[in-house]
Amino acid sequence: MWTNEKDKALRERAAEVIPGGMYGHQSTLLMPEDFPQFFTKAHGTRITDADGNVYIDYMCAYGPNLLGYGQADVAAAVTRQQALADTCTGPGPVMVDLAEAMVGMISHADWAMFCKNGADSTMMALMIARAYRGKRKVLVANQAYHGSMPWNTPRPGGVVAEDRAHIIYFDYNDTQALADAVKEAGDDLAGIFAAPFRHDTFHDQSMPDPEYARVARKLADEHDALLIVDDVRAGFRMTRDCSWETVGVQPDLSCWGKVLGNGQPISALVGNNRAREAASKIFVTGSYWFSAVPMAAALETLRIIRETDYLERMEKAGEGFRAGLVKQAADFGFGLRHTGPATMPIVLFEDDPDFKIGYGFCRAAMKRGVYMSPYHNMFMNAAMTDADLEETLEATGAAFEEIKKNRASLKPSAVLAALADA
Ligand SMILES: Cc1ncc(COP(=O)(O)O)c(C=O)c1O
Structure with a gap:
C-alpha cells in the first residue's frame, strides 16, 4: 500500500534545518501533491523513495541518468579510479x-x-x-x-x-x-x-x-x-x-x-x-x-555512447512510451500533446489551462509506481526494457481510468495558482 509518512516526517525535519525545507527545483513545490522528495535507492530504471515505494523513473535525476542508475561499466570505472586517486593536488x-x-x-x-x-x-x-x-x-x-x-x-x-x-x-x-x-x-x-x-x-x-x-x-x-x-x-x-x-x-x-x-x-x-x-x-x-573519479566515469560513459546502440534503444523506449500514452489518452477521451524528441518528451493535455488534468494524471500514475512530471520534459534512459514499458502503460492506463472518473473533482495545484496570481 502506497504511503508517504516517512517522506512527510523528513520534510518536517528538513524545514527546521534547511531554509524553506528545500532549495532548487523541489523547493518550488511544483510537483503534484504527495510526490516524494527523498529517495533511498536508485538502480537501472527505478528509484525507491524513503517510504520504500518503487517507481519507474521518467525524470532520470532531471537528465543525468542516461544508461541506467549504477550502470555496471561506469560503476567499475568509478571503483578503479577511486582506488587510485580522486580529489588531490592536481588532476589525473x-x-x-x-x-x-x-x-x-x-x-x-x-x-x-x-x-x-x-x-x-x-x-x-x-x-x-x-x-x-x-x-x-x-x-x-x-x-x-x-x-x-x-x-x-x-x-x-x-x-x-x-x-x-x-x-x-x-x-x-x-x-x-x-x-x-x-x-x-x-x-x-x-x-x-x-x-x-x-x-x-x-x-x-x-x-x-x-x-x-x-x-x-x-x-x-x-x-x-x-x-x-x-x-x-x-x-x-x-x-x-x-x-x-x-x-x-x-x-x-x-x-x-x-x-x-x-x-x-x-x-x-x-x-x-x-x-x-x-x-x-x-x-x-x-x-x-579536477577530481578524477567523475572524469573516469565520463570517459567510460563516452565509450558506451560511441560503441553501443544506447541512443537507438532510448529512442525505441521513447517511441513506445509516446505511442502508448497517445493511444490511452484517446481511448479515455483526453486530448494529449506529446512533444519534443522521443527521448525527452513533455506531455501536456488539451483543455487544461490550469494543468489540473496533467497534475491529476501524474499523481495517479505516481501512486501506481510511475514517476512523471506534468510540466517539465521527461527523460528516457538506455536501460528501459519492454517490460518497463508494459508495466508503465499498465499504470498509466489505470491512471487515465481514475482521472476520467474523477475529472469533475480534479483540483488545480495551489502552488501553481499562487504563481499565476503573483
Ligand atoms: C539547458 C540547461 N542549461 C543549464 C542547466 C544548469 O545545469 P545544472 O543544474 O547542472 O547547473 C540546466 C539544468 O537543468 C539546463 O537544463
Whole structure:
C-alpha cells in the first residue's frame, strides 16, 4: 500500500534545518501533491523513495541518468579510479584522456574544459564570449533555462538589475526577434546563447528551425561574436555529437553536463580554435573540478555512447512510451500533446489551462509506481526494457481510468495558482 509518512516526517525535519525545507527545483513545490522528495535507492530504471515505494523513473535525476542508475561499466570505472586517486593536488592523466575523447566526438570542438554543474559551464561560456573581443551583450531566449546564477536564475530573489544589465532577450525560433536583438546589441555583441530545441517548462516543445539556427550562426559571424549551444539538458539524447549537428550548424562553444558522467558530478565546456585564446584568459576553478573519479566515469560513459546502440534503444523506449500514452489518452477521451524528441518528451493535455488534468494524471500514475512530471520534459534512459514499458502503460492506463472518473473533482495545484496570481 502506497504511503508517504516517512517522506512527510523528513520534510518536517528538513524545514527546521534547511531554509524553506528545500532549495532548487523541489523547493518550488511544483510537483503534484504527495510526490516524494527523498529517495533511498536508485538502480537501472527505478528509484525507491524513503517510504520504500518503487517507481519507474521518467525524470532520470532531471537528465543525468542516461544508461541506467549504477550502470555496471561506469560503476567499475568509478571503483578503479577511486582506488587510485580522486580529489588531490592536481588532476589525473584521465583529464587529458577525457578532453581528447570530447574533442574526438564533438565535431565543432578543438578543446575541452571540465567543471561540476551545467551552470558552471554556461557561466564559463558567458565569460569566454565576453573575453573574446571585450564586448558585453549576450543574447538569451525568453524563458530558456541556462542555470541558477544571478545572470540566469528564473526566480528574482537575490538578483539585482545590474546582474542582467547586458543580457538581451528574444523569442526562440524567431529569426526576426533574433535579428532585432542583435541590432539592439549593436557593436557590443559578445555572444548568442541557443538551446538545442525549445524545452521550457509548461510549454509544448519545439524543434529548432534550421533556418533560425543558420541565421544565428551568420549573425554571430557578421558581428564577430560567439555562438553558444547549451547542450546541458539535451546532450547525447539527440545525437552522439553536439545537438545542433542535427540542423547542420556548428557553434563556437557548447555546454555539457548532466549525462556526462552518468550521474557522477561533472560538466564540460567545449569550443573551437576561434574561442581558444579567450578560453585561456578567464580564471575559473573549483575545489572539486579536477577530481578524477567523475572524469573516469565520463570517459567510460563516452565509450558506451560511441560503441553501443544506447541512443537507438532510448529512442525505441521513447517511441513506445509516446505511442502508448497517445493511444490511452484517446481511448479515455483526453486530448494529449506529446512533444519534443522521443527521448525527452513533455506531455501536456488539451483543455487544461490550469494543468489540473496533467497534475491529476501524474499523481495517479505516481501512486501506481510511475514517476512523471506534468510540466517539465521527461527523460528516457538506455536501460528501459519492454517490460518497463508494459508495466508503465499498465499504470498509466489505470491512471487515465481514475482521472476520467474523477475529472469533475480534479483540483488545480495551489502552488501553481499562487504563481499565476503573483
Ligand atoms: C539547458 C540547461 N542549461 C543549464 C542547466 C544548469 O545545469 P545544472 O543544474 O547542472 O547547473 C540546466 C539544468 O537543468 C539546463 O537544463
